[in-house]
Amino acid sequence: SAEVIYGKQLAEDLRQEMKQEVSELHKQNIFPKLVVIIIGEDPASKSYVKGKQKASEKIGMDSDLIELPEETSEEELLNLIDRFNQDRTVHGILVQLPLPEHIHEQKVIEAIDPSKDVDGFHPINVGKMLTGQDTFYPCTPFGILVMLKRAEIELEGKHVVIIGRSNLVGKPVGQLLLNENATVTHCHSRTKNLRDHTKRADIIIVAAGKPDLITGEDIKEGTVVIDVGVNRVDGQLTGDVEFESASEKASHITPVPKGVGPMTITMLLHNTIKAAKQIHNHQ
Numbered sequence: 001s002a003e004v005i006y007g008k009q010l011a012e013d014l015r016q017e018m019k020q021e022v023s024e025l026h027k028q029n030i031f032p033k034l035v036v037i038i039i040g041e042d043p044a045s046k047s048y049v050k051g052k053q054k055a056s057e058k059i060g061m062d063s064d065l066i067e068l069p070e071e072t073s074e075e076e077l078l079n080l081i082d083r084f085n086q087d088r089t090v091h092g093i094l095v096q097l098p099l100p101e102h103i104h105e106q107k108v109i110e111a112i113d114p115s116k117d118v119d120g121f122h123p124i125n126v127g128k129m130l131t132g133q134d135t136f137y138p139c140t141p142f143g144i145l146v147m148l149k150r151a152e153i154e155l156e157g158k159h160v161v162i163i164g165r166s167n168l169v170g171k172p173v174g175q176l177l178l179n180e181n182a183t184v185t186h187c188h189s190r191t192k193n194l195r196d197h198t199k200r201a202d203i204i205i206v207a208a209g210k211p212d213l214i215t216g217e218d219i220k221e222g223t224v225v226i227d228v229g230v231n232r233v234d235g236q237l238t239g240d241v242e243f244e245s246a247s248e249k250a251s252h253i254t255p256v257p258k259g260v261g262p263m264t265i266t267m268l269l270h271n272t273i274k275a276a277k278q279i280h281n282h283q
């Protein structure tokens with residue numbers, strides 16, 4: 001049966017390394033700092049931002065959490081972002097999505113200085129990723145790439161089938177793997193005969209948000225299975241893959257929880273440290 005890839009363990013190892021790097025930077029008078037802005041009271045979003053702040057603190061990195069009421073206007077938010085863009089002590093700015101309906105999400109994303117866009121959502125950074133340049137990569141896709149590399153899974157020439165085409169996960173993870181010379185197929189909700197595609201995958205990345213969408217029946221022997229899904233079923237956290245049946249056929253598989261999830265915040269910390277170093281090198 002499959003080797004289980006624990007993102008949680010890798011995330012802890014990486015964060016330990018980052019903690020040392022932050023303390024080295026402090027000695028050079030560089031104090032990496034992340035600002036997280038959240039609007040409204042969505043419990044899931046609240047718990048995500050708390051996690052981000054706690055993780056920052058744990059590696060000794062400064063972080064500010066700005067909690068704004070649901071009725072905050074778009075203009076107020078844009079002004080605040082502009083203030084942090086100008087603030088030389090701030091290196092990373094993250095606005096937790098989704099935003100309330102009266103705020104134009106794309107406008108907000110584009111207001112963030114690309115050199116502080118640690119989520120990697122600004123079109124300039126997306127374009128850099130598309131053209132194979134070094135930049136801030138979106139955290140979940142980047143975390144998946146790092147996991148695959150650390151597990152020494154070969155990517156070049158491999159057929160990667162991705163289920164999902166969101167701007168957050170599906171599209172960027174495909175791009176990052178294409179940059180690694182994989183052959184990439186994107187499937188989505190309008191794809192016909194999904195199983196015909198998944199059966200041909202060397203690596204399958206499932207990011208659909210549908211519990212048990214993929215089972216052992218859907219994959220061939222020896223497939224690497226990355227489960228990005230986070231679903232709550234009867235109060236339990238579960239992914240998009242039926243773990244039991246899939247792990248009988250897979251060569252490697254990520255669990256939910258303790259798989260991809262912990263890597264996401266880890267790459268946010270990585271991006272913020274990277275931003276701090278770049279900003280200081282340019283001063």
Ligand code: NAD
Pocket residue numbers: 140163164165166167168169170187188189190191194207208209210213228229230231260261262264
């Ligand atoms: P999304 O809803 O924006 O996109 C889902 C994608 O899956 C769409 O492109 C859709 O076409 C496709 N899809 C849906 N049902 C399908 C089906 N039956 N067959 C084929 N394709 C189908 O979601 P998202 O933001 O991309 O997130 C996907 C999942 O990953 C969610 O469960 C989310 O909670 C999770 N997620 C996890 C992390 C993490 O850090 N672990 C981060 C982001 C998202």
